[in-house]
Amino acid sequence: MSESASGDPNVRETAAQLATGTNTETLLQTDDVVKRFGGFTATDHVDFGVKAGEIRCLIGPNGAGKSTLMKLITGQHPVTEGSVYFNGSDITDDDPHERIDRGLSMKFQVPSVFEELTVRENARLPVQRFASGDDRRRRVDESLSAAGLDGEGETRAGDLSHGQQQQLEIAMAASLEPDLLLLDEPVAGLSTAERRAIAERIETLNEERGIAFIVIEHDTDFVERISEQVTVLHQGSVFREGTIDEIKADPEVQRIYLGGDAE
Numbered sequence: 001m002s003e004s005a006s007g008d009p010n011v012r013e014t015a016a017q018l019a020t021g022t023n024t025e026t027l028l029q030t031d032d033v034v035k036r037f038g039g040f041t042a043t044d045h046v047d048f049g050v051k052a053g054e055i056r057c058l059i060g061p062n063g064a065g066k067s068t069l070m071k072l073i074t075g076q077h078p079v080t081e082g083s084v085y086f087n088g089s090d091i092t093d094d095d096p097h098e099r100i101d102r103g104l105s106m107k108f109q110v111p112s113v114f115e116e117l118t119v120r121e122n123a124r125l126p127v128q129r130f131a132s133g134d135d136r137r138r139r140v141d142e143s144l145s146a147a148g149l150d151g152e153g154e155t156r157a158g159d160l161s162h163g164q165q166q167q168l169e170i171a172m173a174a175s176l177e178p179d180l181l182l183l184d185e186p187v188a189g190l191s192t193a194e195r196r197a198i199a200e201r202i203e204t205l206n207e208e209r210g211i212a213f214i215v216i217e218h219d220t221d222f223v224e225r226i227s228e229q230v231t232v233l234h235q236g237s238v239f240r241e242g243t244i245d246e247i248k249a250d251p252e253v254q255r256i257y258l259g260g261d262a263e
C-alpha cells in the first residue's frame, strides 16, 4: 500500500524519501519516536533504522527501553510522538494485524505456544487466517521442519523442552513469511547447545528467505555470532551504534552496564 493514504503532505514526503533515493535499502525506520507512560519517558526521540536483510541486535541495560521500542514497532503500544515507517509506508497508525499483513512479525519474550494443543495445531494457528488446503499444509510442514520437529507434530506442545518451544515459536512467526522478524530475548534460559541451534535458525531464515531480524539479547557471544551491527539503548535513547567489537571496546558502554553515569 502507498503512503499517500495518510493524506498528510509532510508524512508523504518523509515516507517517499524512505522508499526512494538514498534510503532504498531501508526496511524499517523510526523517526523521532517518543513513548511516555504517564510522566515517565520510556523511549526518548529514537531514530532507529534497519535495512532489508539485516540482522540487528538491540542491547542495553535493564529498563533501557528495548522492549518498549519493539512494541512501538509492532503496534502493541501507540507512539506518544513521532512516526514509524516500514517498507516505505507510514505505519504509525496501523494496528498490529495490519503491520503483520505488511510483513512485520514478532516472537515475544514470554513463550506463547498453547501447551494443551499439539505441535501441529500450534503451527497451524498463525497461517490459518490467510492460507488453506495444500498451501496451509505446506507452511505447517515447513514450520515443523524448520523447528527440527518433523516427527513431533502430534506431541503436546507443553511436553516440548523450552528450547524446542522457542524453535517452534520462531518457526510460527516465520511461517507468516515476514520481511522483518522481531525476537525479544530468544535464548534466555537456554543451554549452550540450544543457543547455538537458535543462532543457526536465525542465520538460515536470514540467508535462505531474506528475513531481516531485530533481536533483543543480553548474551554478547550470541550477539557477536548473529549480528554485524548493534544498537545500544540507554535511558530510552540510542546511545551507540556499531559493530559488536566497537561496542564491546567502548568504555562508555561498559560504564552504563556497570550502572555508572555515562555522561
Ligand SMILES: Nc1ncnc2c1ncn2[C@@H]1O[C@H](COP(=O)(O)OP(=O)(O)OP(=O)(O)O)[C@@H](O)[C@H]1O
Binding pocket: 037, 040, 042, 060, 061, 062, 063, 064, 065, 066, 067, 068, 069
Ligand atoms: N506499560 C508500562 N507502564 C509503565 N512503565 C512501563 C511500561 N512498560 C515499560 N515501562 C517502563 O519503561 C522503561 C523501559 O522498559 P522496557 O521494558 O522497554 O526496558 P528493557 O530495556 O526492555 O528492559 P529489560 O532488559 O529489563 O527487559 C522501564 O523503566 C519500565 O518500567
